Amino acid sequence: MKRVRTHILCGTGIMAVSCAALLLGCKPRESANTVSTYAKDFGASASRLTTQAGEKLGLVVKKWDYVRFAWEAQEKSAELTHGYSYADERDLGLLLALEFFARDGCFEHERLNPYLNLVAAALAAHSERPLLEVHVGVLRSESLHAYSLPGGLILVPLGALRVCESESELAGLLAQAVAQCELRLTLARLERFAAERHAAVKDKSCVLLPPEQLQALLEDGALDLSRNGLKAAEARAADRRSVDLLMRLGYEPGGLRAHLARVQLKLREKVGGGPLANYAEFKAREETIDTRLAELHAPSLGRTIADRYRRECLAHLPAPKQ
Amino acid sequence: MSTCRWVKRLNPLRVPWLALVLLVLAAGWCAAEGAALFLRVRYAPVRSKPSLLDGETKHTVLAGQKMEVLERSKDGAWLKVKWSEEKKTSEGKTGAEKKTETLEGWIHATLLHTQTPKLETTLTDTAVPAQSLLSRLVHLKKSDLKPLQTLQREPHTNDQLDRFLREGKLGAYREDWPALEGGVTK
Numbered sequence: 099m100k101r102v103r104t105h106i107l108c109g110t111g112i113m114a115v116s117c118a119a120l121l122l123g124c125k126p127r128e129s130a131n132t133v134s135t136y137a138k139d140f141g142a143s144a145s146r147l148t149t150q151a152g153e154k155l156g157l158v159v160k161k162w163d164y165v166r167f168a169w170e171a172q173e174k175s176a177e178l179t180h181g182y183s184y185a186d187e188r189d190l191g192l193l194l195a196l197e198f199f200a201r202d203g204c205f206e207h208e209r210l211n212p213y214l215n216l217v218a219a220a221l222a223a224h225s226e227r228p229l230l231e232v233h234v235g236v237l238r239s240e241s242l243h244a245y246s247l248p249g250g251l252i253l254v255p256l257g258a259l260r261v262c263e264s265e266s267e268l269a270g271l272l273a274q275a276v277a278q279c280e281l282r283l284t285l286a287r288l289e290r291f292a293a294e295r296h297a298a299v300k301d302k303s304c305v306l307l308p309p310e311q312l313q314a315l316l317e318d319g320a321l322d323l324s325r326n327g328l329k330a331a332e333a334r335a336a337d338r339r340s341v342d343l344l345m346r347l348g349y350e351p352g353g354l355r356a357h358l359a360r361v362q363l364k365l366r367e368k369v370g371g372g373p374l375a376n377y378a379e380f381k382a383r384e385e386t387i388d389t390r391l392a393e394l395h396a397p398s399l400g401r402t403i404a405d406r407y408r409r410e411c412l413a414h415l416p417a418p419k420q
Numbered sequence: 421m422s423t424c425r426w427v428k429r430l431n432p433l434r435v436p437w438l439a440l441v442l443l444v445l446a447a448g449w450c451a452a453e454g455a456a457l458f459l460r461v462r463y464a465p466v467r468s469k470p471s472l473l474d475g476e477t478k479h480t481v482l483a484g485q486k487m488e489v490l491e492r493s494k495d496g497a498w499l500k501v502k503w504s505e506e507k508k509t510s511e512g513k514t515g516a517e518k519k520t521e522t523l524e525g526w527i528h529a530t531l532l533h534t535q536t537p538k539l540e541t542t543l544t545d546t547a548v549p550a551q552s553l554l555s556r557l558v559h560l561k562k563s564d565l566k567p568l569q570t571l572q573r574e575p576h577t578n579d580q581l582d583r584f585l586r587e588g589k590l591g592a593y594r595e596d597w598p599a600l601e602g603g604v605t606k
Contacts, residue, residue: 192568192571195567195568195571196567196568199567199568200567204567204570206570211570211573212576212580215576216576216580216581216584219576219581220581220584220585220590220591223581223591224591229483233570233571233572233573235567235570235571236570251571265588347590347591348588348589348590348591348594349590401588401589401590401594403588406587406588
C-alpha cells in the first residue's frame with residue numbers, strides 16, 4: 099500500500115515537473131507576442147491619427163512614423179534573398195568592388211572616408227536594415243553615379259562628390275545607394291544576369307557557380323552595372339525610399355532633387371556621365387521624388403549643412419584630371 | 421553529521437512535494453529573468469513621458485541594451501524601463517574611473533524584444549573565412565585584395581556617430597523631432 103502511495107506521489111511529481119517545464123518554455127514566447135501585439139495596435143492608432151486628427155485640426159500630418167518603421171525593420175532585416183547568407187552577400191559585394199577598384203583606382207583620405215562612412219551609417223540606421231554595416235569607398239573616377247554593391251558596400255566616384263555642394267546633397271546621393279542596398283537591387287540584378295547566362299543557377303544563388311564562371315560573371319556584372327546602371331523603375335523605387343531616409347534623418351529632402359539637377363547640368367557639359375548618361379528618365383525620377391515629397395507633406399525643415407561638407411569633404415578632394 | 425540526521429528524519433512522502441516547491445521557485449526565477457528586454461534597433465530615444473508628442477528625449481540607448489521593465493502605460497504601448505550604464509568619471513591615479521549609473525525613462529514597446537538583436541556579421545569577423553567566395557577564387561593574390569581594406573576598416577564608433585548626429589542636429593537631435601515622430605505639425 100505504502101509502495102502504491104509512493105508511486106502515485108512520484109507520478110504527481112513528474113507531472114508537476116513537466117508542467118513547470120511547459121510554463122518555462124511558454125513564458126518568453128508570450129512576452130514576444132505581447133510586444134508585437136502592441137506594435138500592431140500602435141500601427142492602427144497611428145493611422146487613425148493621420149486621418150481623423152489631421153482633418154479635425156486642419157493641420158498637416160506626417161504619414162510615416164518612426165516607431166512603426168523601427169518595428170518593421172527588425173522583421174525585414176532577418177530575411178535573406180534566395181538563400182544568400184549575409185557573408186555571401188558581402189563577399190559578392192567585395193568581389194564586385196575589386197573590379198571597380200581595378201578599373202578606376204581607389205582614393206583614400208583620413209578625414210574624407212570616415213566622414214562619408216558616418217553619413218552613410220546614419221542613413222542606414224534609419225533604413226529598413228538598421229543593423230546593416232555600410233562601408234563607403236571612393237573611386238578615382240569622374241563618373242557622377244554612386245554604385246551600391248551587395249552587403250552594404252557603396253562606391254562613390256570623386257566626380258560625384260565634386261558635384262555636391264552641401265551635406266544634404268551628398269546625403270541624397272548616398273541615400274539612393276543605401277536604398278538600393280536596402281532593396282537589394284544590385285543583388286537581384288546580378289541574379290538575373292547569372293540566370294540569363296547559366297541555366298544551372300536559375301532560381302538558385304549564383305554563389306553556387308564554379309570559381310571561373312563566377313569570376314567571369316562578376317567581371318561582366320561590374321561592367322554592365324557601370325555602363326547601364328539600374329533599370330529606370332528600380333532607380334525610381336530607390337528614389338522613393340531615399341526621400342523617406344532623408345526625411346527620417348532630418349536632411350533637407352530636396353537635397354536629392356538638387357543633386358539630380360546638378361548631375362543633369364554636368365551631363366550637358368559632357369563631363370563624365372557613367373550610367374546616368376543612359377537615363378532618359380531624369381524627368382520621371384524628378385516626378386517620383388516630387389510625388390513622394392507631396393505624399394509625405396515634406397516641409398523644408400531639414401538641414402542643408404554646407405559648412406561641414408566643405409570642411410570634411412570638398413577640402414580633401416584632389417584636383418580633377420585634365 | 422547534523423545534515424545526515426536531518427535527511428534521515430525527512431518524511432519520504434514529502435520529498436516529491438519539496439521537489440515541486442523548489443521547481444516552482446526555479447521557474448519563477450527563470451520567468452523573472454525572461455522579463456528583461458533588449459533594444460532591437462541600432463539606437464533609440466528614451467523619453468521623459470509615455471508619449472511621442474509630450475515630454476522630451478532624455479537619453480539615447482544603443483542596440484542590444486538590456487533593460488528592466490518597471491511599469492507599463494495605460495494604453496500598454498509604452499514601457500517605463502530601467503538600465504545601467506558605465507560612465508567614465510575622471511582620470512584618477514589608477515587610470516580612468518568608471519561609475520555605474522542607473523537610468524530610467526519611457527520607451528515604446530515596439531523597440532524592445534525578449535532576445536538580443538542579431539547584429540549582421542561584421543566584415544572584420546568574416547574577412548576571408550575558409551569556404552568564402554573570396555578564398556574560392558584561387559587566382560587572387562593578397563596584393564589584389566589590398567584596395568578592399570578601405571571597405572573593411574571599422575568605420576566608426578557609436579560615440580562618433582552620436583557626435584556626428586548631434587553636430588548636424590540630425591536623427592534624435594533634430595529640433596523638430598517630436599513633431600515629426602508621426603505627430604502633427606503646421
